[in-house]
Amino acid sequence: MGSAVSRPKSAPAMATRQVVLLVGSAARLVEAVEASGGQAQVADSGEAPELLRRLGPSVACVVCENPGLLPELRKGEYKQIFTIAMDEALADDPLRRLGAFAQGARMVSAGPSFVEKAVAQALEVARQVGPFACPGCGLCLSEDALHLHMHFHHAVENLPKAPCPICGEQEGSVAVHVHNRHGPSDAREPPSAPYATFAWCVCRHPDGRFLLVNEPAGISGGRPGFWLPAGRVDHGESLQEACVREALEEAGVAVRVTGVLRMMVDSQQTLRVVFLAEPEDPAAQPKSIPDWESVGAMWVTVEELQKLKAEHYRHPDPAELFPPVAAGKLQPHPVDTAAFVELEALIRRLTKGERKAAKELDRVWQNVVSTYPASVFQR
Ligand SMILES: [Zn+2]
Numbered sequence: 001m002g003s004a005v006s007r008p009k010s011a012p013a014m015a016t017r018q019v020v021l022l023v024g025s026a027a028r029l030v031e032a033v034e035a036s037g038g039q040a041q042v043a044d045s046g047e048a049p050e051l052l053r054r055l056g057p058s059v060a061c062v063v064c065e066n067p068g069l070l071p072e073l074r075k076g077e078y079k080q081i082f083t084i085a086m087d088e089a090l091a092d093d094p095l096r097r098l099g100a101f102a103q104g105a106r107m108v109s110a111g112p113s114f115v116e117k118a119v120a121q122a123l124e125v126a127r128q129v130g131p132f133a134c135p136g137c138g139l140c141l142s143e144d145a146l147h148l149h150m151h152f153h154h155a156v157e158n159l160p161k162a163p164c165p166i167c168g169e170q171e172g173s174v175a176v177h178v179h180n181r182h183g184p185s186d187a188r189e190p191p192s193a194p195y196a197t198f199a200w201c202v203c204r205h206p207d208g209r210f211l212l213v214n215e216p217a218g219i220s221g222g223r224p225g226f227w228l229p230a231g232r233v234d235h236g237e238s239l240q241e242a243c244v245r246e247a248l249e250e251a252g253v254a255v256r257v258t259g260v261l262r263m264m265v266d267s268q269q270t271l272r273v274v275f276l277a278e279p280e281d282p283a284a285q286p287k288s289i290p291d292w293e294s295v296g297a298m299w300v301t302v303e304e305l306q307k308l309k310a311e312h313y314r315h316p317d318p319a320e321l322f323p324p325v326a327a328g329k330l331q332p333h334p335v336d337t338a339a340f341v342e343l344e345a346l347i348r349r350l351t352k353g354e355r356k357a358a359k360e361l362d363r364v365w366q367n368v369v370s371t372y373p374a375s376v377f378q379r
């Protein structure tokens with residue numbers, strides 16, 4: 001007989017969550033789950049709650065079409081389970097999409113390609129057991145896994161105020177702190193450029209739909225409210241480069257700029273430029289795996305947009321910008337004028353922190369103002 005201290009070599013050091021529960025038509029993902037090293041369990045909607053109670057602590061992920069199962073998964077220990085609603089009709093309808101997030105889906109996706117990747121990621125995170133407890137769900141992970149997990153798993157909700165589980169520091173949002181102070185250095189946010197200016201992207205599909213982003217809950221009132229791809233111009237970037245980058249990061253869509261719609265200067269003299277863009281590949285599916293940048297994105301028609309209310313947005317700019325663009329009332333202006341080309345070159349120098357560049361701003365801006373119609377400069 002073996003002594004009490006001996007243990008079979010194959011026994012894992014600590015239990016990890018490696019079961020993926022596939023509910024209803026998600027059963028078609030069995031092979032993909034197994035290819036990612038997970039253990040697939042299949043159930044119909046009726047069986048799922050009981051199976052979940054039995055398997056709870058070993059479940060990494062639940063994939064289901066019907067989000068009715070999800071509210072139960074928000075409680076207690078179930079909070080550590082990554083929940084995916086996979087349904088085309090759900091993912092492509094903005095209100096139903098928000099409804100699925102409100103019911104407890106951590107990800108909403110039209111089809112299996114993104115879901116397979118997300119399941120693999122949930123399994124990989126769960127394998128990296130470590131000493132750092134997530135302040136949102138208590139899952140104990142390595143530093144790198146926690147860094148990935150916090151935005152992947154919790155992009156749809158506000159995290160409680162808590163000290164950093166890695167270094168103990170408490171400053172502002174624990175999610176932002178962990179993202180920028182810990183984990184792989186190339187996955188952190190670069191420091192802000194020394195000059196603040198912003199690019200917004202109104203991306204119109206050739207079929208007339210527009211690109212809408214679900215913003216991370218932490219910057220959107222605690223739920224993934226809608227907005228358009230937009231953000232601050234990075235170090236050494238031009239406005240158009242920032243517009244393209246933000247569309248790729250927040251919506252997963254490669255775009256090209258086709259014109260400028262608005263140039264807005266606020267009371268702090270901060271410039272925000274709204275570009276019109278189109279997708280490089282009209283068949284490209286917007287992203288649906290949550291991360292630091294967004295919870296996902298979708299194409300929306302103007303008719304669907306008109307069903308949304310102010311509370312469904314981070315800010316209702318899409319409701320103000322998309323309909324007049326669709327109706328031809330808000331027209332794009334060229335970005336290849338001498339004045340705009342000069343502005344872009346100057347923005348690149350300003351965001352690099354070139355002090356001399358600031359002295360040229362007035363002249364370059366006056367040139368832009370005299371080149372474009374006054375309506376471009378309205379808010
Ligand atoms: Zn967590």
Ligand SMILES: [Zn+2]
Binds near residue numbers: 165166168169
């Ligand atoms: Zn820390």
